[in-house]
Amino acid sequence: MNDRPDADGIDDRHRPGVEEFVTAWATALHRAHYVPITAEQRHRIVSALAERLVTAVLTDPVRPGDGQRIGTDLVAAGFGSPEALGGTIAVIGARLPAALGVAADPTRATRLNGLLADLAAGFASAAHDRSLREQDAVRLAALDARTQAEEALRVSEARFRRFATHDQLTGLPNLTRFTEELGRLCSAAVPVDRVGVCCLDVDDFAAVNDVLGHRVGDLLLREIAHRLAALTDPRIGLVARLDSDRFAILVRGTTCAEDAIKIADRALATLAAPFRVNGTEVPLTASAGVAEGAVADDGATLMRDSEIALHWAKADGKGTLRRFDQDRSAADAARYRLSAAMPAALHRGEFTAAYQPIAALRSGRLAGVEALARWRHPQLGLLTAARFIDLAEHTGLVVALGRHLLEQACRQASRWQRIQPGLYVSVNVSVRQLRRNGLAGEVAQILDRTGLPPHLLQLEVTEQAVIDLTGVVTESLAALMALGVRIVIDDFGIGYANLANLRSLPLHGLKLDASLTRPAAQPVRQPGARRPGTDDDFLRTVVSLGHRLGLVVTAEGIETAQQAHRLAATGCDNGQGWHFGRPVPPDEITASIVAQRDRDPVSRDTALPAFPAQQR
Amino acid sequence: MERPEWAPADVDLSRPSVARAYDYWLGGSHNFEVDREFARQAMAAVPDLRLVARANREFLHRAVRFMLDQGVRQFLDIGSGIPTVGNVHEIAQQVDPDARVVYVDIDPVAVTHSTHILAGQPNAVALLEDLRHPEAILEHPETRRLLDLDRPVGLLLVSVVHAVPDHDDPYGLIKRLWTALAPGSCVAISHVTTDSRPDEMGEGTRLSGRTNTPVTARTRAQVEDLFAGLDLVEPGVVWSPLWRPESPAEVGDHPERMSFYVGVGRRR
Numbered sequence: 095m096n097d098r099p100d101a102d103g104i105d106d107r108h109r110p111g112v113e114e115f116v117t118a119w120a121t122a123l124h125r126a127h128y129v130p131i132t133a134e135q136r137h138r139i140v141s142a143l144a145e146r147l148v149t150a151v152l153t154d155p156v157r158p159g160d161g162q163r164i165g166t167d168l169v170a171a172g173f174g175s176p177e178a179l180g181g182t183i184a185v186i187g188a189r190l191p192a193a194l195g196v197a198a199d200p201t202r203a204t205r206l207n208g209l210l211a212d213l214a215a216g217f218a219s220a221a222h223d224r225s226l227r228e229q230d231a232v233r234l235a236a237l238d239a240r241t242q243a244e245e246a247l248r249v250s251e252a253r254f255r256r257f258a259t260h261d262q263l264t265g266l267p268n269l270t271r272f273t274e275e276l277g278r279l280c281s282a283a284v285p286v287d288r289v290g291v292c293c294l295d296v297d298d299f300a301a302v303n304d305v306l307g308h309r310v311g312d313l314l315l316r317e318i319a320h321r322l323a324a325l326t327d328p329r330i331g332l333v334a335r336l337d338s339d340r341f342a343i344l345v346r347g348t349t350c351a352e353d354a355i356k357i358a359d360r361a362l363a364t365l366a367a368p369f370r371v372n373g374t375e376v377p378l379t380a381s382a383g384v385a386e387g388a389v390a391d392d393g394a395t396l397m398r399d400s401e402i403a404l405h406w407a408k409a410d411g412k413g414t415l416r417r418f419d420q421d422r423s424a425a426d427a428a429r430y431r432l433s434a435a436m437p438a439a440l441h442r443g444e445f446t447a448a449y450q451p452i453a454a455l456r457s458g459r460l461a462g463v464e465a466l467a468r469w470r471h472p473q474l475g476l477l478t479a480a481r482f483i484d485l486a487e488h489t490g491l492v493v494a495l496g497r498h499l500l501e502q503a504c505r506q507a508s509r510w511q512r513i514q515p516g517l518y519v520s521v522n523v524s525v526r527q528l529r530r531n532g533l534a535g536e537v538a539q540i541l542d543r544t545g546l547p548p549h550l551l552q553l554e555v556t557e558q559a560v561i562d563l564t565g566v567v568t569e570s571l572a573a574l575m576a577l578g579v580r581i582v583i584d585d586f587g588i589g590y591a592n593l594a595n596l597r598s599l600p601l602h603g604l605k606l607d608a609s610l611t612r613p614a615a616q617p618v619r620q621p622g623a624r625r626p627g628t629d630d631d632f633l634r635t636v637v638s639l640g641h642r643l644g645l646v647v648t649a650e651g652i653e654t655a656q657q658a659h660r661l662a663a664t665g666c667d668n669g670q671g672w673h674f675g676r677p678v679p680p681d682e683i684t685a686s687i688v689a690q691r692d693r694d695p696v697s698r699d700t701a702l703p704a705f706p707a708q709q710r
Numbered sequence: 711m712e713r714p715e716w717a718p719a720d721v722d723l724s725r726p727s728v729a730r731a732y733d734y735w736l737g738g739s740h741n742f743e744v745d746r747e748f749a750r751q752a753m754a755a756v757p758d759l760r761l762v763a764r765a766n767r768e769f770l771h772r773a774v775r776f777m778l779d780q781g782v783r784q785f786l787d788i789g790s791g792i793p794t795v796g797n798v799h800e801i802a803q804q805v806d807p808d809a810r811v812v813y814v815d816i817d818p819v820a821v822t823h824s825t826h827i828l829a830g831q832p833n834a835v836a837l838l839e840d841l842r843h844p845e846a847i848l849e850h851p852e853t854r855r856l857l858d859l860d861r862p863v864g865l866l867l868v869s870v871v872h873a874v875p876d877h878d879d880p881y882g883l884i885k886r887l888w889t890a891l892a893p894g895s896c897v898a899i900s901h902v903t904t905d906s907r908p909d910e911m912g913e914g915t916r917l918s919g920r921t922n923t924p925v926t927a928r929t930r931a932q933v934e935d936l937f938a939g940l941d942l943v944e945p946g947v948v949w950s951p952l953w954r955p956e957s958p959a960e961v962g963d964h965p966e967r968m969s970f971y972v973g974v975g976r977r978r
């Protein structure tokens with residue numbers, strides 16, 4: 095405030111009037127406009143302004159600009175509203191001339207008028223300026239707010255984008271980013287002809303998490319990510335973590351699959367070095383699947399192919415890499431389709447049994463038949479068990495399928511009793527069936543329903559099925575034995591037969607695998623090695639082992655009369671194979687039984703006529 | 711994909727802002743035509759709205775001076791709006807140059823303007839935060855830097871609580887705020903009501919639906935409930951001009967026309 099010290103014109107005569115004027119002015123201003131100051135502060139400000147006004151009226155010579163400055167300072171003090179100006183003019187006009195005693199002095203009155211006009215002009219111009227300043231300020235604020243909001247948006251979008259495209263744990267790009275980049279490379283816009291995708295997965299990582307805990311698991315994943323990211327090769331486009339313990343490497347500009355395989359190899363090698371977490375060494379292996387192709391192939395296909403190949407690597411024993419291969423994939427797909435079609439096929443009765451003769455080797459007569467599953471596939475024709483049993487085993491459908499075949503076979507065998515009493519039927523039982531509770535109960539019911547005497551049902555189990563005798567398997571076998579059903583080991587001699595089990599199991603017989611009955615290839619002679627026995631020595635030993643254990647021995651895979659003779663000579667009890675007949679529909683077995691009976695009503699023959707083989 | 715939580719608010723200048731309309735009612739020019747258009751519409755409904763705004767602003771200042779008299783030297787002013795003459799830090803720093811003020815508003819323009827005004831002010835900041843997220847305000851690094859929550863704080867909720875609808879639980883929000891403050895802290899609240907002028911203020915309230923912060927008017931009992939758990943300072947919850955006026959002359963003939971319930975509570 096630039097109020098001047100004691101001005102010329104004011105004398106004490108005017109003091110009370112001026113004082114009243116100040117009070118009135120302050121009140122008018124306060125009523126017109128709010129300024130956050132106390133009444134006392136307001137009075138001080140107004141009285142200083144009043145003093146300058148009074149001085150300007152009373153002092154000569156006139157100093158230009160006094161009125162304007164008072165107007166300006168009024169606004170500066172905060173009283174800038176139109177109402178404040180109105181109130182000011184009203185109070186000055188009404189009170190000041192009388193207070194100063196200049197009402198009758200035309201010179202002073204004119205001067206006051208002039209001052210008032212100046213004050214109003216100064217006020218208006220200051221208020222206008224203030225208004226413009228405030229407008230500028232708010233515009234600037236709005237502009238800044240916008241910029242800041244946009245910047246914040248940009249930062250948050252960048253964060254969001256990073257969040258959306260990167261894995262939080264390892265900091266590697268994630269599946270989204272990987273797919274995006276792959277898509278970009280596969281779009282024609284980029285001058286890269288071929289790309290490769292290596293999909294990597296840590297073997298048995300779940301076990302690491304389970305045993306060492308998730309914290310250690312996370313540390314390992316970081317380290318894995320770190321090692322993969324550290325691989326340097328100009329062809330590596332991107333290393334990503336797809337999910338849990340699955341990573342992927344995008345390989346650019348490959349010329350052939352080998353280029354991508356090399357990188358996958360290096361990735362597996364870098365992961366092969368043991369990991370150290372908290373001072374403990376954690377050895378890990380990983381598997382990889384590689385797909386490589388021209389960019390015209392779409393990225394999603396390459397991605398999927400690499401995952402299929404990874405799946406193969408896992409299935410083929412882990413710790414290795416596989417390259418995607420269209421043929422294997424097509425075969426997989428066909429198997430999958432077949433597997434998926436099985437339940438409905440079973441329901442529609444597409445599964446039937448074919449029967450293969452089993453002959454007594456000494457007489458050559460039909461002793462029994464083996465029931466073999468067949469699938470009358472509407473498109474693919476008649477499929478042998480080799481095409482689908484593994485699939486059924488895998489999906490578990492083998493249980494229902496097995497039950498279905500068992501029932502068919504028992505019913506059929508029961509019918510044959512009328513024309514050849516004592517003919518037995520041999521049916522395969524899968525591991526899955528054996529491991530389930532209640533197999534014996536099911537068998538009992540089937541025998542009941544079909545009327546087949548239990549001892550004419552022979553169940554074939556593999557060595558594999560009994561290698562590990564868990565409670566359920568042993569119980570099932572014991573219960574079946576108790577029923578009077580016969581149990582034989584199938585494919586004997588190719589698995590890891592547990593000889594101790596042979597002794598403890600309630601077995602009826604052994605079926606020697608065809609590979610044992612065929613003549614062996616000439617063995618390579620090792621100097622000093624013991625002279626190997628002849629094939630016959632070998633067979634005789636196996637057969638007598640069976641006999642020593644009280645088992646009936648059946649040889650499979652007999653294709654010629656000569657083989658039949660050889661085996662008969664070893665003392666083997668029964669034979670099965672093309673020489674005696676291929677698997678055929680049941681009516682052909684019926685026909686052969688009838689033919690055999692007609693030809694040889696009381697057969698106690700010592701010769702070995704081939705059982706009339708029915709070729710289909 | 712869904713936008714994450716940290717996505718910033720947009721600056722929509724096509725909608726009237728209460729902060730800027732309020733500035734207009736107080737005679738300021740920190741406003742745009744959309745704001746003035748809304749402000750004039752509201753004045754058509756409530757002809758003496760300027761006085762209502764002024765009475766509210768005067769309460770803010772009396773409350774701040776009261777708190778300063780109580781020894782409070784740090785303030786948290788939520789819903790601080792566009793800085794006009796007589797901002798809290800100016801008043802407080804007249805008494806103690808070392809007084810601290812944290813301004814909070816959800817209006818981005820109000821906050822940037824405040825930030826401009828506060829440039830070179832080490833003891834005051836303006837934060838873009840929301841009354842509905844008390845912890846974000848209390849735990850903001852700037853709040854922590856400026857305010858010592860072990861010493862009393864003056865919490866100013868002047869003409870802002872009515873911007874919080876019931877479903878955001880203003881009662882709970884206020885409590886969460888002051889429970890974080892030291893004993894001896896004071897809470898000033900002023901709040902719009904339609905109790906005295908149901909028609910005019912009702913229309914004004916309805917119009918606020920056009921702005922970025924619509925208003926929920928509350929009754930005296932409800933406003934008293936906002937102070938639940940605090941010791942209400944004399945004279946309790948009253949019409950804005952009646953709260954510790956500088957002189958009886960200041961009150962005017964019809965304080966109820968000022969349509970704001972105000973009060974100050976103290977944390978035990």
Ligand SMILES: C[S@@+](CC[C@H](N)C(=O)[O-])C[C@H]1O[C@@H](n2cnc3c(N)ncnc32)[C@H](O)[C@@H]1O
Binds near residue numbers: 815817841869873
């Ligand atoms: C009428 S002004 C009050 C200004 C100052 N407190 C006064 O009374 O003089 C109301 C302010 O509250 C702000 N506001 C509304 N809702 C809010 C919320 N949820 N959080 C923070 N500020 C809010 C508005 O943006 C506006 O600036």
